[in-house]
Amino acid sequence: LIGITEPKDGDLSEWYQQVILKGDMLEFTDIPGCYIYQPASYRIWEFIQDFFNERIRKMGVKNCYFPLFISEANLQREKDHIEGFAAEVAWVTEGGKSKLEKRLAVRPTSETAMYSFYSKRIRSHRDLPLKMNQWNNVVRWEFKHAVPFLRSREFLWQEGHTAHLTEEEAGKEVMEILDHYASIYEDLLAVPVVKGQKTKNEQFPGAYYTKTIEGYIPAVGRGIQAATSHCLGQHFAKMFDITIEDPKQDVKEGEKRNKIHVWQNSWGFTTRSIGVMVLIHGDNKGLVIPPRVAEVQVVIVPVGVTAKTSAEAKEKLYNEIEGLRTVLEDASVRVETDMREGYSPGYKFNDWELKGVPLRLEFGPKDSQNGVVTTSRRDKDGKDTIPIPDVAKKVPELLETIQKDMFNKAADEYAAHRKIVRQWSDFVPTLNDKNVLLVPHCLGGPCEDQIKDDSKGNIEGQEVDARAPSMGAKSLCIPHDQPEPIAEGTKCINPKCGQNAEKWVMFGRSY
Ligand SMILES: O=C1CCCN[C@@H]1CCCn1cnc2cc(F)c(Cl)cc2c1=O
Numbered sequence: 001l002i003g004i005t006e007p008k009d010g011d012l013s014e015w016y017q018q019v020i021l022k023g024d025m026l027e028f029t030d031i032p033g034c035y036i037y038q039p040a041s042y043r044i045w046e047f048i049q050d051f052f053n054e055r056i057r058k059m060g061v062k063n064c065y066f067p068l069f070i071s072e073a074n075l076q077r078e079k080d081h082i083e084g085f086a087a088e089v090a091w092v093t094e095g096g097k098s099k100l101e102k103r104l105a106v107r108p109t110s111e112t113a114m115y116s117f118y119s120k121r122i123r124s125h126r127d128l129p130l131k132m133n134q135w136n137n138v139v140r141w142e143f144k145h146a147v148p149f150l151r152s153r154e155f156l157w158q159e160g161h162t163a164h165l166t167e168e169e170a171g172k173e174v175m176e177i178l179d180h181y182a183s184i185y186e187d188l189l190a191v192p193v194v195k196g197q198k199t200k201n202e203q204f205p206g207a208y209y210t211k212t213i214e215g216y217i218p219a220v221g222r223g224i225q226a227a228t229s230h231c232l233g234q235h236f237a238k239m240f241d242i243t244i245e246d247p248k249q250d251v252k253e254g255e256k257r258n259k260i261h262v263w264q265n266s267w268g269f270t271t272r273s274i275g276v277m278v279l280i281h282g283d284n285k286g287l288v289i290p291p292r293v294a295e296v297q298v299v300i301v302p303v304g305v306t307a308k309t310s311a312e313a314k315e316k317l318y319n320e321i322e323g324l325r326t327v328l329e330d331a332s333v334r335v336e337t338d339m340r341e342g343y344s345p346g347y348k349f350n351d352w353e354l355k356g357v358p359l360r361l362e363f364g365p366k367d368s369q370n371g372v373v374t375t376s377r378r379d380k381d382g383k384d385t386i387p388i389p390d391v392a393k394k395v396p397e398l399l400e401t402i403q404k405d406m407f408n409k410a411a412d413e414y415a416a417h418r419k420i421v422r423q424w425s426d427f428v429p430t431l432n433d434k435n436v437l438l439v440p441h442c443l444g445g446p447c448e449d450q451i452k453d454d455s456k457g458n459i460e461g462q463e464v465d466a467r468a469p470s471m472g473a474k475s476l477c478i479p480h481d482q483p484e485p486i487a488e489g490t491k492c493i494n495p496k497c498g499q500n501a502e503k504w505v506m507f508g509r510s511y
């Protein structure tokens with residue numbers, strides 16, 4: 001079991017693959033784009049589920065489960081919804097030995113499966129708001145090159161689908177969910193995100209508007225969509241006839257009430273988040289797991305035990321280590337001891353570093369004599385000591401410090417690579433310097449496409465990551481936090497456009 005042989009600033013995909021394999025996070029299968037989620041990554045998914053379930057339960061969202069298969073008729077219910085996605089749908093055409101009369105789609109997302117049910121389930125305003133969520137897997141037969149966790153043919157997510165009486169109520173929930181998504185990334189995964197709205201060009205066609213959180217991968221200087229929360233408007237309600245009688249209408253005796261369409265939202269968060277966390281925090285020794293999502297937060301390793309150490313000295317040391325473990329467990333720290341015989345401390349250090357355990361405690365005869373444990377943080381070089389009587393208090397504090405420092409380091413890195421660009425001549429050079437850009441933009445779709453085309457090339461002499469040149473910059477979001485007011489008469493960044501700029505828009509190469 002050797003360490004990571006490819007440096008992070010070398011071939012990133014090779015580094016990434018080694019880190020997730022040697023960290024026992026994921027395993028490949030004989031089907032491209034289909035991966036095994038090993039316990040180390042699935043545990044992180046469970047931390048995310050527990051966190052998010054607690055928050056949506058407080059919002060009155062109920063978890064449920066809909067079938068994996070969707071009939072073609074049902075999938076076709078919303079024409080333009082699937083038009084652009086047809087190439088991604090996986091179909092089942094045989095059952096056992098017989099061909100199916102009608103092929104079945106494997107769900108790529110569950111709008112069409114759920115909304116035929118919503119049409120029956122929602123009869124009156126008293127049925128509103130309806131808030132249901134599924135934790136499940138979906139399949140999208142992506143043709144683009146698969147990347148573990150980030151882009152796979154099958155992935156795990158939650159998909160929330162809600163129905164409301166008014167646009168205002170729907171809009172409030174869209175933002176509430178977006179805040180919970182940002183909190184999963186920032187407070188659990190120590191990953192900073194930018195909140196914003198997708199431009200018309202980049203949003204999902206079935207949506208009225210799409211809120212998004214956008215991450216940034218410093219290693220390649222690319223943006224990455226981290227999660228989305230859509231207001232679907234009344235579009236799907238019209239396609240699926242999800243209506244109620246207007247409760248506000250004052251009707252005379254026997255007069256029919258008007259029917260009004262409900263306002264819907266749908267929001268999703270996927271296992272891509274695990275890949276983002278690895279890419280941002282991982283280093284040349286392997287995974288670095290933020291303490292709040294670390295199955296093992298602390299590992300205690302005996303040191304200084306040699307052939308010369310007497311049996312009773314070893315016995316004493318091991319008992320003290322057992323005592324440390326109990327004290328930490330009682331302080332609700334998730335702790336392991338590595339008492340394996342025949343493995344050197346160095347071997348053990350390497351092993352737990354590959355797994356990304358945030359804090360290692362080394363304990364040997366000298367530490368025992370001095371009444372301390374020696375600490376070694378996974379996110380920072382160097383060692384320190386904690387007096388044994390203070391362990392129950394200081395170790396949890398140190399874990400919180402590690403969590404905060406990991407977030408702040410990533411947030412500083414993102415901020416340092418999110419650059420305001422005011423003129424086109426700076427666009428590509430700044431982009432090629434592994435940055436995402438904030439530019440004044442007209443919000444026009446064709447203009448965005450032009451910017452994507454015109455930002456593919458490299459500027460002569462600019463050292464650019466070998467994989468980036470083919471990719472142009474696309475709009476990532478209209479950040480909620482606009483850097484400054486757009487001065488009167490400011491033109492769109494695209495010199496070929498000529499329109500006035502409406503908003504600051506974040507552009508970048510992306511996954
Ligand atoms: O992004 C989310 C959050 C969770 C619930 N769904 C929405 C919209 C999903 C868009 N989308 C995304 N991908 C799709 C792929 C497909 F093959 C088909 Cl048929 C449809 C879609 C599709 O509608």
Ligand SMILES: [Mg+2]
Pocket residue numbers: 140
């Ligand atoms: Mg897609």
